[in-house]
Amino acid sequence: MSEWIGQSSEEHAEQIERIRERMPDEETLYDLAELFKVFGDTTRVRIMCALFDEELSVSDIADLLGMAPSAISHQLRLLRAARLVRSRRDGKNAYYALDDDHVRQIFDKGLSHIEER
Amino acid sequence: MSEWIGQSSEEHAEQIERIRERMPDEETLYDLAELFKVFGDTTRVRIMCALFDEELSVSDIADLLGMAPSAISHQLRLLRAARLVRSRRDGKNAYYALDDDHVRQIFDKGLSHIEER
DNA sequence: TCATCATGTGAACATTTATTCATATGTTGA
DNA sequence: TCAACATATGAATAAATGTTCACATGATGA
Numbered sequence: 456m457s458e459w460i461g462q463s464s465e466e467h468a469e470q471i472e473r474i475r476e477r478m479p480d481e482e483t484l485y486d487l488a489e490l491f492k493v494f495g496d497t498t499r500v501r502i503m504c505a506l507f508d509e510e511l512s513v514s515d516i517a518d519l520l521g522m523a524p525s526a527i528s529h530q531l532r533l534l535r536a537a538r539l540v541r542s543r544r545d546g547k548n549a550y551y552a553l554d555d556d557h558v559r560q561i562f563d564k565g566l567s568h569i570e571e572r
Numbered sequence: 573m574s575e576w577i578g579q580s581s582e583e584h585a586e587q588i589e590r591i592r593e594r595m596p597d598e599e600t601l602y603d604l605a606e607l608f609k610v611f612g613d614t615t616r617v618r619i620m621c622a623l624f625d626e627e628l629s630v631s632d633i634a635d636l637l638g639m640a641p642s643a644i645s646h647q648l649r650l651l652r653a654a655r656l657v658r659s660r661r662d663g664k665n666a667y668y669a670l671d672d673d674h675v676r677q678i679f680d681k682g683l684s685h686i687e688e689r
Numbered sequence: 690t691c692a693t694c695a696t697g698t699g700a701a702c703a704t705t706t707a708t709t710c711a712t713a714t715g716t717t718g719a
Numbered sequence: 720t721c722a723a724c725a726t727a728t729g730a731a732t733a734a735a736t737g738t739t740c741a742c743a744t745g746a747t748g749a
Contacts, residue, residue, distance in 0.1 A: 471636060474622055479683075484617050486686045487679070492612030496707075497605040504595055509587075513726060519588060526708055528727055538685075547716050547725045557685040562604070564681060566596075568655075568674040569603045613737075630696060643738055645697055664695045664746050690749100697744070705736075714727070719720100 493537045494561065498522070499530050502551075503558055506540060510552035610654040611678065615639070616647050619668075620675055623657060627669035 462470070478484075493499060498520070505511060505519050513531065517524040531551055534540040541554045553559065579587070595601075610616060615637065622628060622636050630648065634641040648668055651657040658671045670676065 488614040488617045495609030495612040500605045561681045564678045
Protein backbone atom coordinates (compact mmCIF):
# COMPACT_ATOMS: atom_id res chain seq x y z
CA MET A 456 0.00 0.00 0.00
CA SER A 457 1.92 3.03 -1.22
CA GLU A 458 1.52 6.49 0.29
CA TRP A 459 2.16 10.01 -0.82
CA ILE A 460 4.58 12.09 1.12
CA GLY A 461 2.64 13.74 3.90
CA GLN A 462 -0.47 11.67 3.26
CA SER A 463 -1.76 9.48 6.05
CA SER A 464 -2.96 5.97 5.49
CA GLU A 465 -6.58 7.03 5.93
CA GLU A 466 -6.22 9.94 3.51
CA HIS A 467 -4.72 7.57 0.99
CA ALA A 468 -7.57 5.11 1.40
CA GLU A 469 -10.03 7.95 0.87
CA GLN A 470 -8.19 9.05 -2.26
CA ILE A 471 -8.41 5.56 -3.71
CA GLU A 472 -12.09 5.41 -2.80
CA ARG A 473 -12.76 8.71 -4.58
CA ILE A 474 -11.09 7.39 -7.71
CA ARG A 475 -13.13 4.21 -7.54
CA GLU A 476 -16.31 6.28 -7.33
CA ARG A 477 -15.57 8.50 -10.29
CA MET A 478 -14.55 5.63 -12.57
CA PRO A 479 -17.12 4.95 -15.31
CA ASP A 480 -18.99 1.70 -14.86
CA GLU A 481 -17.49 -1.52 -16.16
CA GLU A 482 -19.84 -1.71 -19.12
CA THR A 483 -18.76 1.70 -20.38
CA LEU A 484 -15.09 0.82 -20.01
CA TYR A 485 -15.66 -2.44 -21.83
CA ASP A 486 -17.47 -0.71 -24.70
CA LEU A 487 -14.71 1.87 -24.90
CA ALA A 488 -12.04 -0.81 -25.19
CA GLU A 489 -14.12 -2.64 -27.81
CA LEU A 490 -14.39 0.57 -29.83
CA PHE A 491 -10.67 1.24 -29.79
CA LYS A 492 -10.00 -2.42 -30.62
CA VAL A 493 -11.71 -1.74 -33.94
CA PHE A 494 -9.30 1.13 -34.58
CA GLY A 495 -6.37 -1.07 -33.62
CA ASP A 496 -5.79 -2.91 -36.88
CA THR A 497 -3.82 -1.72 -39.90
CA THR A 498 -6.33 -2.99 -42.44
CA ARG A 499 -9.26 -1.27 -40.74
CA VAL A 500 -7.25 1.92 -40.29
CA ARG A 501 -6.47 1.88 -44.01
CA ILE A 502 -10.11 1.29 -44.86
CA MET A 503 -11.28 4.18 -42.67
CA CYS A 504 -8.62 6.37 -44.15
CA ALA A 505 -9.73 5.51 -47.70
CA LEU A 506 -13.30 6.43 -46.72
CA PHE A 507 -12.21 9.67 -45.08
CA ASP A 508 -13.67 11.96 -47.75
CA GLU A 509 -15.86 9.79 -50.00
CA GLU A 510 -17.80 6.59 -50.19
CA LEU A 511 -16.31 3.57 -51.94
CA SER A 512 -17.42 0.11 -52.98
CA VAL A 513 -15.96 -3.06 -51.53
CA SER A 514 -13.96 -3.79 -54.66
CA ASP A 515 -12.68 -0.20 -54.80
CA ILE A 516 -11.30 -0.65 -51.31
CA ALA A 517 -9.93 -4.09 -52.15
CA ASP A 518 -8.10 -2.67 -55.19
CA LEU A 519 -6.87 0.32 -53.24
CA LEU A 520 -5.39 -1.83 -50.47
CA GLY A 521 -4.33 -4.70 -52.70
CA MET A 522 -6.34 -7.23 -50.70
CA ALA A 523 -9.01 -9.84 -51.36
CA PRO A 524 -12.59 -8.51 -51.39
CA SER A 525 -13.49 -11.19 -48.89
CA ALA A 526 -10.99 -9.90 -46.35
CA ILE A 527 -12.29 -6.37 -46.82
CA SER A 528 -15.87 -7.50 -46.41
CA HIS A 529 -15.05 -9.23 -43.14
CA GLN A 530 -13.46 -6.06 -41.79
CA LEU A 531 -16.27 -3.83 -43.02
CA ARG A 532 -18.64 -5.98 -41.03
CA LEU A 533 -16.74 -5.19 -37.83
CA LEU A 534 -16.59 -1.50 -38.71
CA ARG A 535 -20.32 -1.49 -39.29
CA ALA A 536 -21.03 -3.33 -36.04
CA ALA A 537 -19.13 -0.56 -34.26
CA ARG A 538 -21.20 2.01 -36.18
CA LEU A 539 -18.06 3.50 -37.67
CA VAL A 540 -19.20 2.98 -41.26
CA ARG A 541 -22.59 2.68 -42.92
CA SER A 542 -23.42 0.89 -46.13
CA ARG A 543 -25.68 1.55 -49.08
CA ARG A 544 -26.51 -0.89 -51.80
CA ASP A 545 -26.60 0.21 -55.46
CA GLY A 546 -27.14 -2.64 -57.86
CA LYS A 547 -24.42 -5.19 -57.53
CA ASN A 548 -22.23 -2.87 -55.52
CA ALA A 549 -22.23 -1.98 -51.85
CA TYR A 550 -20.93 1.48 -51.03
CA TYR A 551 -19.46 2.22 -47.64
CA ALA A 552 -18.86 5.57 -45.96
CA LEU A 553 -17.85 6.83 -42.54
CA ASP A 554 -20.91 6.84 -40.32
CA ASP A 555 -20.26 9.98 -38.29
CA ASP A 556 -17.60 12.53 -37.57
CA HIS A 557 -16.21 10.75 -34.50
CA VAL A 558 -14.00 8.59 -36.68
CA ARG A 559 -12.33 11.65 -38.17
CA GLN A 560 -11.95 13.26 -34.75
CA ILE A 561 -10.41 10.17 -33.18
CA PHE A 562 -8.11 9.79 -36.19
CA ASP A 563 -6.95 13.39 -35.85
CA LYS A 564 -6.21 13.02 -32.16
CA GLY A 565 -4.32 9.81 -32.81
CA LEU A 566 -2.27 11.46 -35.53
CA SER A 567 -1.46 14.38 -33.26
CA HIS A 568 -0.09 11.96 -30.71
CA ILE A 569 2.15 9.96 -33.03
CA GLU A 570 3.38 13.06 -34.87
CA GLU A 571 4.40 14.73 -31.62
CA ARG A 572 8.17 14.87 -31.20
CA MET B 573 -14.54 -2.36 -60.88
CA SER B 574 -17.52 -0.43 -59.57
CA GLU B 575 -18.57 2.96 -60.94
CA TRP B 576 -20.57 5.90 -59.78
CA ILE B 577 -23.65 6.80 -61.70
CA GLY B 578 -22.56 9.17 -64.42
CA GLN B 579 -18.88 8.55 -63.83
CA SER B 580 -16.81 7.16 -66.67
CA SER B 581 -14.26 4.43 -66.19
CA GLU B 582 -11.40 6.89 -66.55
CA GLU B 583 -12.92 9.34 -64.09
CA HIS B 584 -13.31 6.50 -61.62
CA ALA B 585 -9.69 5.43 -62.07
CA GLU B 586 -8.64 9.04 -61.45
CA GLN B 587 -10.74 9.21 -58.32
CA ILE B 588 -9.10 6.08 -56.94
CA GLU B 589 -5.70 7.47 -57.82
CA ARG B 590 -6.44 10.73 -55.97
CA ILE B 591 -7.39 8.76 -52.88
CA ARG B 592 -4.23 6.70 -53.10
CA GLU B 593 -2.19 9.90 -53.25
CA ARG B 594 -3.74 11.55 -50.24
CA MET B 595 -3.50 8.46 -48.03
CA PRO B 596 -0.87 8.83 -45.30
CA ASP B 597 2.17 6.62 -45.81
CA GLU B 598 2.14 3.05 -44.61
CA GLU B 599 4.38 3.78 -41.65
CA THR B 600 2.00 6.40 -40.30
CA LEU B 601 -1.00 4.11 -40.73
CA TYR B 602 0.86 1.33 -38.98
CA ASP B 603 1.82 3.58 -36.07
CA LEU B 604 -1.76 4.79 -35.82
CA ALA B 605 -3.08 1.24 -35.60
CA GLU B 606 -0.43 0.38 -33.01
CA LEU B 607 -1.49 3.37 -30.94
CA PHE B 608 -5.17 2.44 -30.96
CA LYS B 609 -4.26 -1.17 -30.22
CA VAL B 610 -2.95 0.07 -26.88
CA PHE B 611 -6.33 1.67 -26.17
CA GLY B 612 -8.10 -1.52 -27.19
CA ASP B 613 -7.87 -3.51 -23.98
CA THR B 614 -10.13 -3.29 -20.95
CA THR B 615 -7.30 -3.47 -18.43
CA ARG B 616 -5.37 -0.67 -20.09
CA VAL B 617 -8.52 1.42 -20.45
CA ARG B 618 -9.19 0.98 -16.75
CA ILE B 619 -5.62 1.92 -15.90
CA MET B 620 -5.75 5.09 -18.01
CA CYS B 621 -9.07 5.94 -16.46
CA ALA B 622 -7.67 5.53 -12.96
CA LEU B 623 -4.81 7.87 -13.91
CA PHE B 624 -7.13 10.42 -15.46
CA ASP B 625 -6.73 13.04 -12.72
CA GLU B 626 -3.84 11.89 -10.54
CA GLU B 627 -0.74 9.77 -10.42
CA LEU B 628 -0.85 6.37 -8.74
CA SER B 629 1.59 3.65 -7.78
CA VAL B 630 1.57 0.20 -9.34
CA SER B 631 0.06 -1.37 -6.24
CA ASP B 632 -2.58 1.36 -5.99
CA ILE B 633 -3.69 0.47 -9.50
CA ALA B 634 -3.51 -3.24 -8.78
CA ASP B 635 -5.72 -2.78 -5.70
CA LEU B 636 -8.10 -0.52 -7.57
CA LEU B 637 -8.59 -3.01 -10.39
CA GLY B 638 -8.37 -6.13 -8.24
CA MET B 639 -5.51 -7.54 -10.29
CA ALA B 640 -1.98 -8.84 -9.72
CA PRO B 641 0.74 -6.16 -9.64
CA SER B 642 2.62 -8.17 -12.23
CA ALA B 643 -0.21 -7.95 -14.72
CA ILE B 644 -0.45 -4.20 -14.15
CA SER B 645 3.27 -3.76 -14.58
CA HIS B 646 3.19 -5.58 -17.91
CA GLN B 647 0.44 -3.31 -19.17
CA LEU B 648 2.10 -0.16 -17.86
CA ARG B 649 5.13 -1.09 -19.90
CA LEU B 650 3.04 -1.06 -23.09
CA LEU B 651 1.41 2.22 -22.10
CA ARG B 652 4.80 3.75 -21.49
CA ALA B 653 6.20 2.45 -24.78
CA ALA B 654 3.30 4.22 -26.50
CA ARG B 655 4.15 7.38 -24.52
CA LEU B 656 0.69 7.40 -22.99
CA VAL B 657 1.96 7.31 -19.41
CA ARG B 658 5.18 8.36 -17.73
CA SER B 659 6.70 7.03 -14.56
CA ARG B 660 8.49 8.47 -11.60
CA ARG B 661 10.27 6.51 -8.94
CA ASP B 662 9.93 7.43 -5.27
CA GLY B 663 11.65 5.01 -2.97
CA LYS B 664 10.18 1.57 -3.35
CA ASN B 665 7.22 2.83 -5.31
CA ALA B 666 6.84 3.76 -8.96
CA TYR B 667 4.22 6.39 -9.69
CA TYR B 668 2.54 6.55 -13.07
CA ALA B 669 0.60 9.40 -14.65
CA LEU B 670 -0.84 10.22 -18.05
CA ASP B 671 1.96 11.56 -20.25
CA ASP B 672 0.03 14.18 -22.19
CA ASP B 673 -3.45 15.42 -22.90
CA HIS B 674 -4.02 13.28 -26.00
CA VAL B 675 -5.14 10.37 -23.88
CA ARG B 676 -7.91 12.43 -22.33
CA GLN B 677 -8.93 13.81 -25.73
CA ILE B 678 -9.05 10.39 -27.38
CA PHE B 679 -10.97 9.03 -24.39
CA ASP B 680 -13.51 11.83 -24.65
CA LYS B 681 -14.05 11.28 -28.38
CA GLY B 682 -14.46 7.54 -27.78
CA LEU B 683 -16.99 8.16 -25.03
CA SER B 684 -18.94 10.54 -27.25
CA HIS B 685 -19.21 7.82 -29.86
CA ILE B 686 -20.42 5.03 -27.59
CA GLU B 687 -22.80 7.30 -25.70
CA GLU B 688 -24.43 8.47 -28.92
CA ARG B 689 -27.93 7.04 -29.36
C1' DT C 690 24.51 -6.86 5.44
C1' DC C 691 20.14 -8.85 5.53
C1' DA C 692 15.18 -9.24 5.44
C1' DT C 693 11.33 -7.23 3.35
C1' DC C 694 8.60 -4.93 0.26
C1' DA C 695 7.49 -2.89 -4.51
C1' DT C 696 8.24 -3.40 -9.10
C1' DG C 697 10.06 -5.48 -13.42
C1' DT C 698 10.58 -9.37 -16.61
C1' DG C 699 10.79 -13.91 -19.20
C1' DA C 700 8.44 -18.10 -20.43
C1' DA C 701 4.25 -20.71 -20.84
C1' DC C 702 -0.53 -21.18 -21.60
C1' DA C 703 -5.02 -20.04 -23.17
C1' DT C 704 -7.71 -17.05 -25.85
C1' DT C 705 -8.62 -13.92 -29.48
C1' DT C 706 -8.33 -12.61 -34.13
C1' DA C 707 -7.06 -11.62 -39.28
C1' DT C 708 -6.75 -13.83 -43.51
C1' DT C 709 -7.68 -17.47 -46.82
C1' DC C 710 -10.55 -20.69 -49.13
C1' DA C 711 -14.79 -22.49 -50.52
C1' DT C 712 -19.26 -21.49 -51.08
C1' DA C 713 -23.63 -18.98 -50.55
C1' DT C 714 -26.52 -14.97 -51.52
C1' DG C 715 -28.11 -11.35 -54.28
C1' DT C 716 -28.26 -8.45 -58.57
C1' DT C 717 -28.01 -7.46 -63.42
C1' DG C 718 -28.46 -8.11 -68.32
C1' DA C 719 -29.22 -11.39 -71.97
C1' DT D 720 -34.15 -18.73 -66.65
C1' DC D 721 -29.33 -18.55 -66.86
C1' DA D 722 -24.59 -16.80 -66.82
C1' DA D 723 -21.64 -13.39 -64.84
C1' DC D 724 -20.39 -10.44 -61.38
C1' DA D 725 -20.16 -8.21 -56.53
C1' DT D 726 -20.59 -9.06 -51.96
C1' DA D 727 -21.32 -11.88 -47.74
C1' DT D 728 -20.34 -15.67 -44.69
C1' DG D 729 -18.60 -20.01 -42.28
C1' DA D 730 -14.77 -22.88 -41.15
C1' DA D 731 -9.92 -23.49 -40.73
C1' DT D 732 -5.33 -21.98 -39.94
C1' DA D 733 -1.72 -19.15 -38.30
C1' DA D 734 -0.31 -15.34 -35.64
C1' DA D 735 -0.80 -12.08 -31.90
C1' DT D 736 -1.79 -11.12 -27.18
C1' DG D 737 -3.16 -10.96 -21.90
C1' DT D 738 -2.51 -13.21 -17.66
C1' DT D 739 -0.12 -16.21 -14.52
C1' DC D 740 3.83 -18.02 -12.37
C1' DA D 741 8.45 -17.99 -10.94
C1' DC D 742 12.05 -15.28 -10.28
C1' DA D 743 15.06 -11.15 -10.83
C1' DT D 744 16.00 -6.38 -9.68
C1' DG D 745 15.94 -2.38 -6.88
C1' DA D 746 15.16 0.21 -2.51
C1' DT D 747 14.45 0.74 2.42
C1' DG D 748 15.23 0.30 7.32
C1' DA D 749 17.01 -2.43 10.98
